[in-house]
Amino acid sequence: MLDLRWILSHREEMEACLKNRHHDFDLNILASLDEERRKIIGQTEELKARRNEGSRRVGAAKKAGEDASPLMEDIRRMGDEIKALDDKLAKVEETLHGHLMTLPNRLSETTPVGNDENDNPVVRTWGTPGEFSFEPKPHWDIAEALGIMDFEKGVMLAQSRFTVLKGLGARMERALIAFMLDLHTKKHGYTEVEPPFMVRSAILEGTGQLPKFAEDLYKIENEDLWLIPTAEVPLTNLQRETILDESALPIYYTAYTPCFRREAGSAGRDVRGLMRQHQFDKVEMVKICTPETSYDELEKLTSNAEEVLQLLELPYHVVNLCSGDIGFGSAKTYDLEVWLPSQKRYREISSCSNCEDFQARRMGLRYRPADGGKVRFAHTLNGSGIAVGRTLIAVIENYQREDGSIAIPRALVP
Protein backbone atom coordinates (compact mmCIF):
# COMPACT_ATOMS: atom_id res chain seq x y z
CA MET A 1 0.00 0.00 0.00
CA LEU A 2 1.22 3.45 -0.85
CA ASP A 3 0.73 6.61 1.20
CA LEU A 4 -2.39 8.38 -0.09
CA ARG A 5 -0.80 11.78 0.44
CA TRP A 6 2.24 10.69 -1.54
CA ILE A 7 0.08 9.47 -4.41
CA LEU A 8 -1.94 12.67 -4.56
CA SER A 9 1.18 14.83 -4.52
CA HIS A 10 2.93 12.72 -7.19
CA ARG A 11 0.09 12.31 -9.66
CA GLU A 12 2.23 12.28 -12.82
CA GLU A 13 4.77 9.84 -11.43
CA MET A 14 2.00 7.54 -10.22
CA GLU A 15 0.13 7.68 -13.51
CA ALA A 16 3.30 6.79 -15.41
CA CYS A 17 3.93 3.92 -12.99
CA LEU A 18 0.42 2.51 -13.51
CA LYS A 19 0.75 2.81 -17.28
CA ASN A 20 4.14 1.07 -17.30
CA ARG A 21 2.75 -1.72 -15.15
CA HIS A 22 -0.28 -2.08 -17.47
CA HIS A 23 -2.52 -1.27 -14.51
CA ASP A 24 -5.60 0.77 -15.33
CA PHE A 25 -6.88 3.03 -12.56
CA ASP A 26 -8.22 6.59 -12.36
CA LEU A 27 -6.50 8.47 -9.56
CA ASN A 28 -9.32 11.05 -9.47
CA ILE A 29 -11.33 8.44 -7.57
CA LEU A 30 -8.84 8.63 -4.72
CA ALA A 31 -8.78 12.42 -4.73
CA SER A 32 -12.54 12.79 -4.45
CA LEU A 33 -12.87 10.08 -1.80
CA ASP A 34 -10.15 11.75 0.24
CA GLU A 35 -11.89 15.10 -0.03
CA GLU A 36 -15.13 13.57 1.19
CA ARG A 37 -13.33 11.83 4.01
CA ARG A 38 -11.77 15.06 5.26
CA LYS A 39 -15.09 16.83 5.10
CA ILE A 40 -16.83 14.22 7.24
CA ILE A 41 -13.97 14.10 9.74
CA GLY A 42 -14.24 17.87 10.19
CA GLN A 43 -17.96 17.61 10.90
CA THR A 44 -17.82 14.60 13.17
CA GLU A 45 -14.90 15.85 15.24
CA GLU A 46 -16.55 19.18 15.84
CA LEU A 47 -19.69 17.37 17.05
CA LYS A 48 -17.65 15.07 19.25
CA ALA A 49 -15.87 18.01 20.84
CA ARG A 50 -19.26 19.55 21.65
CA ARG A 51 -20.56 16.26 23.01
CA ASN A 52 -17.54 15.78 25.25
CA GLU A 53 -17.92 19.31 26.57
CA GLY A 54 -21.66 18.73 27.15
CA SER A 55 -21.03 15.50 28.98
CA ARG A 56 -18.59 17.25 31.26
CA ARG A 57 -21.26 19.84 32.05
CA VAL A 58 -23.81 17.09 32.81
CA GLY A 59 -21.38 15.56 35.27
CA ALA A 60 -20.77 18.93 36.92
CA ALA A 61 -24.49 19.74 37.07
CA LYS A 62 -25.33 16.38 38.65
CA LYS A 63 -22.60 16.84 41.21
CA ALA A 64 -24.08 20.24 42.05
CA GLY A 65 -27.54 18.67 42.34
CA GLU A 66 -29.00 20.52 39.36
CA ASP A 67 -31.40 19.17 36.73
CA ALA A 68 -29.37 18.19 33.64
CA SER A 69 -32.13 16.52 31.62
CA PRO A 70 -32.58 19.21 28.89
CA LEU A 71 -28.85 19.17 28.27
CA MET A 72 -28.85 15.38 28.18
CA GLU A 73 -31.59 15.43 25.55
CA ASP A 74 -29.47 17.79 23.37
CA ILE A 75 -26.48 15.53 23.65
CA ARG A 76 -28.52 12.46 22.80
CA ARG A 77 -29.59 14.07 19.51
CA MET A 78 -25.97 14.99 18.86
CA GLY A 79 -25.05 11.37 19.45
CA ASP A 80 -27.43 10.22 16.73
CA GLU A 81 -25.85 12.67 14.29
CA ILE A 82 -22.37 11.51 15.24
CA LYS A 83 -23.34 7.89 14.69
CA ALA A 84 -24.72 8.64 11.24
CA LEU A 85 -21.57 10.56 10.29
CA ASP A 86 -19.29 7.86 11.69
CA ASP A 87 -21.10 5.21 9.64
CA LYS A 88 -20.77 7.36 6.53
CA LEU A 89 -17.09 7.93 7.24
CA ALA A 90 -16.48 4.22 7.75
CA LYS A 91 -18.00 3.49 4.34
CA VAL A 92 -15.90 6.12 2.60
CA GLU A 93 -12.73 4.94 4.33
CA GLU A 94 -13.48 1.33 3.48
CA THR A 95 -13.88 2.19 -0.19
CA LEU A 96 -10.71 4.28 -0.13
CA HIS A 97 -8.77 1.55 1.66
CA GLY A 98 -10.05 -1.03 -0.84
CA HIS A 99 -8.67 1.00 -3.75
CA LEU A 100 -5.34 1.56 -2.02
CA MET A 101 -4.98 -2.14 -1.22
CA THR A 102 -5.34 -3.13 -4.88
CA LEU A 103 -3.00 -0.46 -6.22
CA PRO A 104 0.52 -1.77 -7.02
CA ASN A 105 3.74 -0.43 -5.56
CA ARG A 106 5.67 2.45 -7.07
CA LEU A 107 8.70 1.55 -9.20
CA SER A 108 12.32 2.20 -8.46
CA GLU A 109 14.08 4.57 -10.87
CA THR A 110 16.35 1.64 -11.67
CA THR A 111 13.47 -0.57 -12.77
CA PRO A 112 13.46 -0.50 -16.59
CA VAL A 113 10.27 0.30 -18.50
CA GLY A 114 9.16 -2.61 -20.62
CA ASN A 115 6.23 -4.73 -21.74
CA ASP A 116 6.98 -8.29 -20.65
CA GLU A 117 9.72 -10.77 -19.76
CA ASN A 118 11.39 -10.20 -23.14
CA ASP A 119 12.28 -6.68 -22.01
CA ASN A 120 14.16 -7.71 -18.86
CA PRO A 121 17.81 -6.67 -19.31
CA VAL A 122 20.49 -9.18 -18.30
CA VAL A 123 22.58 -7.59 -15.55
CA ARG A 124 25.34 -10.20 -15.37
CA THR A 125 26.07 -13.78 -16.29
CA TRP A 126 28.00 -16.33 -14.21
CA GLY A 127 29.53 -19.54 -15.48
CA THR A 128 29.25 -21.05 -18.93
CA PRO A 129 26.79 -23.75 -19.95
CA GLY A 130 28.50 -27.12 -20.00
CA GLU A 131 29.36 -28.91 -23.23
CA PHE A 132 27.72 -32.30 -23.67
CA SER A 133 29.07 -35.07 -25.92
CA PHE A 134 25.49 -36.40 -26.09
CA GLU A 135 22.01 -34.89 -26.29
CA PRO A 136 21.16 -33.77 -22.72
CA LYS A 137 17.84 -35.14 -21.46
CA PRO A 138 15.13 -33.34 -19.55
CA HIS A 139 15.16 -33.97 -15.79
CA TRP A 140 11.92 -35.99 -15.85
CA ASP A 141 13.43 -38.63 -18.13
CA ILE A 142 16.60 -38.93 -16.07
CA ALA A 143 14.81 -38.91 -12.70
CA GLU A 144 12.14 -41.42 -13.66
CA ALA A 145 14.74 -43.78 -15.08
CA LEU A 146 16.70 -43.55 -11.83
CA GLY A 147 13.54 -44.03 -9.76
CA ILE A 148 14.08 -40.84 -7.78
CA MET A 149 10.93 -39.03 -8.98
CA ASP A 150 7.49 -40.54 -9.46
CA PHE A 151 5.06 -38.29 -11.27
CA GLU A 152 2.26 -40.85 -11.55
CA LYS A 153 2.25 -41.49 -7.81
CA GLY A 154 1.98 -37.74 -7.23
CA VAL A 155 -1.16 -37.66 -9.35
CA MET A 156 -2.52 -40.77 -7.64
CA LEU A 157 -2.07 -39.32 -4.16
CA ALA A 158 -3.16 -35.78 -4.98
CA GLN A 159 -3.54 -34.26 -8.45
CA SER A 160 -1.54 -33.25 -11.47
CA ARG A 161 1.36 -30.94 -10.53
CA PHE A 162 2.19 -33.06 -7.48
CA THR A 163 5.26 -35.29 -7.44
CA VAL A 164 6.71 -37.96 -5.17
CA LEU A 165 10.46 -37.83 -4.54
CA LYS A 166 11.97 -41.16 -3.59
CA GLY A 167 15.25 -42.55 -2.35
CA LEU A 168 18.24 -40.44 -3.39
CA GLY A 169 15.88 -37.88 -4.95
CA ALA A 170 14.26 -37.17 -1.59
CA ARG A 171 17.66 -37.24 0.02
CA MET A 172 19.14 -34.70 -2.39
CA GLU A 173 16.16 -32.39 -1.81
CA ARG A 174 16.90 -32.60 1.93
CA ALA A 175 20.62 -32.06 1.31
CA LEU A 176 19.93 -28.94 -0.75
CA ILE A 177 17.68 -27.49 1.97
CA ALA A 178 20.31 -28.09 4.65
CA PHE A 179 23.06 -26.71 2.42
CA MET A 180 21.17 -23.47 1.72
CA LEU A 181 20.11 -22.92 5.34
CA ASP A 182 23.62 -23.56 6.60
CA LEU A 183 25.07 -21.10 4.09
CA HIS A 184 22.64 -18.30 4.96
CA THR A 185 22.80 -18.77 8.72
CA LYS A 186 26.51 -19.49 9.15
CA LYS A 187 27.98 -17.27 6.46
CA HIS A 188 25.41 -14.58 5.67
CA GLY A 189 24.10 -13.81 9.16
CA TYR A 190 20.45 -14.81 8.79
CA THR A 191 18.36 -16.12 11.68
CA GLU A 192 16.74 -19.44 10.90
CA VAL A 193 12.97 -19.56 11.46
CA GLU A 194 10.40 -22.27 11.22
CA PRO A 195 7.05 -20.49 10.82
CA PRO A 196 3.50 -21.82 10.58
CA PHE A 197 2.70 -23.08 7.06
CA MET A 198 -0.82 -21.69 7.42
CA VAL A 199 -1.66 -18.06 8.12
CA ARG A 200 -4.80 -15.96 8.54
CA SER A 201 -6.12 -13.45 5.99
CA ALA A 202 -4.69 -10.31 7.60
CA ILE A 203 -1.18 -11.75 7.31
CA LEU A 204 -1.58 -12.24 3.56
CA GLU A 205 -2.92 -8.71 3.25
CA GLY A 206 0.25 -7.53 4.96
CA THR A 207 2.55 -8.90 2.26
CA GLY A 208 0.12 -8.14 -0.60
CA GLN A 209 -1.23 -11.56 -1.70
CA LEU A 210 -4.69 -10.50 -0.49
CA PRO A 211 -7.14 -9.10 -1.28
CA LYS A 212 -6.15 -9.20 -4.97
CA PHE A 213 -4.68 -12.64 -5.58
CA ALA A 214 -6.93 -15.00 -3.62
CA GLU A 215 -7.33 -17.28 -6.65
CA ASP A 216 -3.62 -18.17 -6.47
CA LEU A 217 -3.93 -19.48 -2.90
CA TYR A 218 -5.24 -22.57 -1.12
CA LYS A 219 -7.80 -21.81 1.57
CA ILE A 220 -8.58 -24.08 4.50
CA GLU A 221 -12.26 -24.94 4.70
CA ASN A 222 -14.26 -23.40 7.56
CA GLU A 223 -11.24 -21.55 8.93
CA ASP A 224 -9.69 -18.17 8.35
CA LEU A 225 -6.49 -19.96 7.32
CA TRP A 226 -4.59 -20.22 4.05
CA LEU A 227 -1.59 -22.33 3.02
CA ILE A 228 1.42 -20.07 2.55
CA PRO A 229 2.51 -19.52 -1.08
CA THR A 230 6.00 -18.53 0.16
CA ALA A 231 7.80 -18.15 3.49
CA GLU A 232 8.02 -14.43 2.68
CA VAL A 233 4.50 -14.16 4.12
CA PRO A 234 5.10 -15.39 7.69
CA LEU A 235 8.69 -14.11 7.87
CA THR A 236 7.94 -10.52 6.88
CA ASN A 237 4.88 -10.45 9.15
CA LEU A 238 6.94 -11.57 12.14
CA GLN A 239 7.48 -7.89 12.98
CA ARG A 240 4.05 -6.58 11.99
CA GLU A 241 2.30 -3.97 14.14
CA THR A 242 5.47 -3.06 15.97
CA ILE A 243 7.72 -0.05 16.32
CA LEU A 244 11.31 -1.27 16.32
CA ASP A 245 14.32 0.68 17.55
CA GLU A 246 16.60 1.54 14.65
CA SER A 247 19.38 -0.27 16.51
CA ALA A 248 17.47 -3.53 15.95
CA LEU A 249 17.82 -3.12 12.16
CA PRO A 250 18.60 -4.68 9.82
CA ILE A 251 16.82 -7.94 10.64
CA TYR A 252 17.66 -10.99 8.48
CA TYR A 253 15.41 -14.07 8.50
CA THR A 254 15.69 -17.27 6.54
CA ALA A 255 13.39 -20.28 6.50
CA TYR A 256 12.79 -23.48 4.70
CA THR A 257 9.08 -24.09 4.05
CA PRO A 258 6.96 -25.88 1.54
CA CYS A 259 5.01 -23.41 -0.64
CA PHE A 260 1.49 -23.97 -1.92
CA ARG A 261 0.18 -22.33 -5.08
CA ARG A 262 -2.92 -22.89 -7.18
CA GLU A 263 -1.10 -21.88 -10.40
CA ALA A 264 -4.48 -20.69 -11.63
CA GLY A 265 -3.10 -18.71 -14.57
CA SER A 266 -0.53 -21.28 -15.65
CA ALA A 267 -2.64 -23.89 -17.44
CA GLY A 268 -0.56 -25.68 -20.07
CA ARG A 269 2.78 -24.22 -18.93
CA ASP A 270 5.53 -26.56 -17.69
CA VAL A 271 3.09 -29.43 -17.43
CA ARG A 272 5.87 -32.03 -17.37
CA GLY A 273 8.33 -32.50 -14.56
CA LEU A 274 9.01 -30.68 -11.33
CA MET A 275 9.17 -27.15 -12.74
CA ARG A 276 5.73 -25.91 -11.74
CA GLN A 277 4.10 -27.70 -8.80
CA HIS A 278 1.21 -26.94 -6.47
CA GLN A 279 3.55 -27.79 -3.59
CA PHE A 280 7.26 -27.08 -3.70
CA ASP A 281 10.13 -26.52 -1.29
CA LYS A 282 11.86 -23.17 -0.98
CA VAL A 283 14.44 -21.56 1.25
CA GLU A 284 13.50 -17.93 1.61
CA MET A 285 15.38 -14.86 2.82
CA VAL A 286 13.67 -11.80 4.28
CA LYS A 287 15.16 -8.49 5.39
CA ILE A 288 13.72 -5.61 7.37
CA CYS A 289 15.81 -2.44 7.22
CA THR A 290 15.81 1.37 6.95
CA PRO A 291 14.93 3.19 3.71
CA GLU A 292 18.52 4.47 3.44
CA THR A 293 19.97 0.97 3.23
CA SER A 294 17.33 -1.03 1.38
CA TYR A 295 18.88 -0.87 -2.09
CA ASP A 296 22.29 -1.90 -0.77
CA GLU A 297 20.56 -4.69 1.11
CA LEU A 298 18.89 -5.80 -2.14
CA GLU A 299 22.30 -6.17 -3.81
CA LYS A 300 23.58 -8.21 -0.88
CA LEU A 301 20.43 -10.32 -0.75
CA THR A 302 20.75 -11.08 -4.45
CA SER A 303 24.41 -12.02 -4.06
CA ASN A 304 23.47 -14.33 -1.17
CA ALA A 305 21.12 -16.18 -3.51
CA GLU A 306 23.74 -16.18 -6.28
CA GLU A 307 26.27 -17.77 -3.97
CA VAL A 308 24.05 -20.86 -3.69
CA LEU A 309 24.26 -21.31 -7.47
CA GLN A 310 27.98 -20.53 -7.56
CA LEU A 311 28.79 -23.11 -4.89
CA LEU A 312 26.68 -25.65 -6.75
CA GLU A 313 28.55 -24.60 -9.90
CA LEU A 314 25.36 -24.00 -11.84
CA PRO A 315 25.55 -21.44 -14.67
CA TYR A 316 23.07 -18.59 -14.29
CA HIS A 317 22.38 -15.01 -15.17
CA VAL A 318 20.68 -12.15 -13.36
CA VAL A 319 17.91 -10.09 -14.96
CA ASN A 320 16.36 -6.84 -13.79
CA LEU A 321 12.59 -7.22 -14.10
CA CYS A 322 10.97 -4.53 -16.22
CA SER A 323 7.83 -2.57 -15.31
CA GLY A 324 5.53 -4.92 -17.23
CA ASP A 325 6.87 -8.08 -15.58
CA ILE A 326 7.62 -7.02 -12.00
CA GLY A 327 5.39 -8.15 -9.12
CA PHE A 328 2.56 -6.18 -7.53
CA GLY A 329 4.37 -5.33 -4.29
CA SER A 330 7.89 -4.83 -5.57
CA ALA A 331 9.68 -1.61 -6.52
CA LYS A 332 12.68 -3.45 -7.95
CA THR A 333 13.27 -7.15 -8.58
CA TYR A 334 16.24 -9.20 -9.72
CA ASP A 335 15.46 -12.67 -11.03
CA LEU A 336 18.13 -15.34 -11.03
CA GLU A 337 17.75 -17.69 -13.96
CA VAL A 338 19.65 -20.99 -14.06
CA TRP A 339 20.81 -22.75 -17.20
CA LEU A 340 18.80 -25.84 -18.18
CA PRO A 341 20.66 -27.81 -20.89
CA SER A 342 17.56 -29.75 -22.03
CA GLN A 343 15.73 -26.48 -22.76
CA LYS A 344 18.90 -24.67 -23.87
CA ARG A 345 17.82 -21.59 -21.96
CA TYR A 346 17.84 -19.91 -18.57
CA ARG A 347 14.85 -20.48 -16.24
CA GLU A 348 13.81 -18.60 -13.11
CA ILE A 349 15.11 -20.06 -9.87
CA SER A 350 15.09 -17.05 -7.53
CA SER A 351 13.40 -13.69 -7.29
CA CYS A 352 14.85 -10.96 -5.06
CA SER A 353 12.76 -7.87 -4.41
CA ASN A 354 12.82 -4.59 -2.57
CA CYS A 355 9.25 -3.75 -1.54
CA GLU A 356 10.33 -0.47 0.05
CA ASP A 357 7.59 0.53 2.54
CA PHE A 358 4.73 -1.05 0.55
CA GLN A 359 4.35 -4.08 2.82
CA ALA A 360 5.45 -2.25 5.98
CA ARG A 361 2.59 0.22 5.61
CA ARG A 362 0.09 -2.61 5.14
CA MET A 363 1.29 -4.39 8.26
CA GLY A 364 2.17 -1.44 10.48
CA LEU A 365 5.88 -2.26 10.62
CA ARG A 366 7.68 0.86 11.77
CA TYR A 367 10.89 1.93 13.48
CA ARG A 368 12.02 4.78 15.66
CA PRO A 369 15.04 6.52 14.09
CA ALA A 370 18.16 6.62 16.28
CA ASP A 371 18.30 10.43 15.99
CA GLY A 372 14.96 10.68 17.81
CA GLY A 373 13.00 11.73 14.72
CA LYS A 374 9.48 10.72 13.81
CA VAL A 375 8.50 7.07 13.59
CA ARG A 376 8.89 5.81 10.01
CA PHE A 377 7.89 2.76 8.02
CA ALA A 378 10.67 0.24 7.56
CA HIS A 379 11.62 -1.24 4.19
CA THR A 380 11.12 -4.96 3.55
CA LEU A 381 12.91 -7.23 1.10
CA ASN A 382 12.53 -10.85 0.18
CA GLY A 383 14.30 -13.30 -2.04
CA SER A 384 14.38 -16.98 -2.78
CA GLY A 385 17.53 -18.47 -1.43
CA ILE A 386 16.67 -20.48 -3.51
CA ALA A 387 13.80 -22.56 -4.96
CA VAL A 388 14.77 -26.08 -3.94
CA GLY A 389 12.79 -28.16 -6.43
CA ARG A 390 14.10 -26.12 -9.34
CA THR A 391 17.61 -26.46 -7.96
CA LEU A 392 17.14 -30.23 -7.96
CA ILE A 393 16.11 -29.95 -11.62
CA ALA A 394 19.17 -27.84 -12.40
CA VAL A 395 21.52 -30.26 -10.64
CA ILE A 396 20.03 -33.29 -12.40
CA GLU A 397 20.19 -31.69 -15.83
CA ASN A 398 23.57 -29.96 -15.56
CA TYR A 399 25.27 -32.90 -13.79
CA GLN A 400 23.81 -35.65 -15.97
CA ARG A 401 26.15 -38.20 -17.53
CA GLU A 402 25.77 -40.18 -20.72
CA ASP A 403 25.01 -43.41 -18.84
CA GLY A 404 21.96 -41.78 -17.19
CA SER A 405 23.59 -41.27 -13.79
CA ILE A 406 24.08 -37.91 -12.09
CA ALA A 407 27.30 -36.53 -10.60
CA ILE A 408 26.96 -34.96 -7.14
CA PRO A 409 27.95 -31.28 -6.84
CA ARG A 410 31.10 -30.91 -4.72
CA ALA A 411 29.28 -28.61 -2.28
CA LEU A 412 26.83 -31.38 -1.42
CA VAL A 413 29.39 -34.09 -0.73
CA PRO A 414 29.44 -34.49 3.06
Next chain:
RNA sequence: GGAGACGUGGCCGAGUGGUCGAAGGCGGUUGACUCGAAAUCAACUGAGCGGCUUGCCGUUCCUAGAGUUCGAAUCUCUACGUCUCCGCCA
Protein backbone atom coordinates in the same frame (compact mmCIF):
# COMPACT_ATOMS: atom_id res chain seq x y z
C1' G B 1 -13.48 -31.14 24.21
C1' G B 2 -15.29 -29.71 29.73
C1' A B 3 -14.75 -26.18 34.15
C1' G B 4 -12.73 -21.74 36.12
C1' A B 5 -9.66 -17.18 36.03
C1' C B 6 -7.78 -13.30 33.17
C1' G B 7 -6.47 -9.74 28.81
C1' U B 8 -4.38 -1.79 30.73
C1' G B 9 1.50 1.98 27.42
C1' G B 10 8.40 -0.80 25.33
C1' C B 11 7.92 -3.99 30.14
C1' C B 12 5.61 -4.69 35.18
C1' G B 13 1.37 -2.93 37.50
C1' A B 14 -2.89 0.61 39.87
C1' G B 15 -7.56 2.10 38.29
C1' U B 16 -14.99 3.46 42.73
C1' G B 17 -19.25 5.02 34.99
C1' G B 18 -17.40 11.64 34.80
C1' U B 19 -11.59 16.29 35.12
C1' C B 20 -8.11 9.05 32.70
C1' G B 21 -3.79 8.81 27.45
C1' A B 22 -4.56 6.57 32.02
C1' A B 23 -1.21 6.47 39.34
C1' G B 24 3.39 4.09 40.64
C1' G B 25 7.67 1.39 39.20
C1' C B 26 11.18 -0.46 35.46
C1' G B 27 13.33 0.87 30.91
C1' G B 28 14.77 5.11 27.62
C1' U B 29 16.41 10.39 26.55
C1' U B 30 18.37 14.97 28.35
C1' G B 31 20.52 17.97 32.20
C1' A B 32 23.17 18.55 37.10
C1' C B 33 27.04 16.25 39.95
C1' U B 34 31.61 13.42 38.55
C1' C B 35 38.17 11.73 36.37
C1' G B 36 34.05 8.59 34.76
C1' A B 37 26.17 7.69 31.70
C1' A B 38 28.93 3.86 38.67
C1' A B 39 25.60 6.05 42.20
C1' U B 40 22.30 10.17 43.28
C1' C B 41 19.00 14.24 41.92
C1' A B 42 15.78 16.83 38.20
C1' A B 43 12.99 17.17 33.72
C1' C B 44 11.08 14.78 29.64
C1' U B 45 9.39 10.16 27.53
C1' G B 46 2.95 6.37 23.01
C1' A B 47 0.60 6.14 18.20
C1' G B 48 -3.09 7.34 14.25
C1' C B 49 -6.17 11.04 12.09
C1' G B 50 -8.07 16.27 11.14
C1' G B 51 -7.22 21.58 11.40
C1' C B 52 -4.52 25.90 11.20
C1' U B 53 -1.28 30.97 13.06
C1' U B 54 4.08 24.36 12.60
C1' G B 55 3.30 24.95 17.61
C1' C B 56 -0.60 24.25 19.40
C1' C B 57 -5.84 22.87 19.26
C1' G B 58 -9.36 18.97 18.36
C1' U B 59 -10.40 13.79 17.86
C1' U B 60 -9.60 8.44 18.33
C1' C B 61 -7.07 4.33 20.60
C1' C B 62 -6.83 0.47 27.72
C1' U B 63 -7.05 -7.49 22.83
C1' A B 64 -10.98 -6.98 18.74
C1' G B 65 -16.12 -6.16 17.34
C1' A B 66 -21.12 -4.91 18.87
C1' G B 67 -24.33 -2.81 22.72
C1' U B 68 -26.19 0.12 27.27
C1' U B 69 -25.40 5.46 28.76
C1' C B 70 -25.56 12.53 28.39
C1' G B 71 -20.68 10.14 29.31
C1' A B 72 -17.27 3.43 29.17
C1' A B 73 -10.50 1.22 30.66
C1' U B 74 -14.68 0.56 34.23
C1' C B 75 -21.41 -2.34 32.81
C1' U B 76 -23.55 -6.23 28.94
C1' C B 77 -22.86 -9.62 24.68
C1' U B 78 -19.71 -12.03 20.97
C1' A B 79 -14.98 -13.36 19.01
C1' C B 80 -9.85 -14.10 19.66
C1' G B 81 -5.89 -15.00 22.98
C1' U B 82 -3.43 -16.34 27.77
C1' C B 83 -3.26 -19.10 32.44
C1' U B 84 -4.98 -23.22 35.91
C1' C B 85 -7.48 -28.00 36.55
C1' C B 86 -9.76 -32.29 33.99
C1' G B 87 -10.05 -35.21 29.38
C1' C B 88 -7.45 -36.62 24.88
C1' C B 89 -2.82 -36.90 22.43
C1' A B 90 2.51 -36.77 18.50
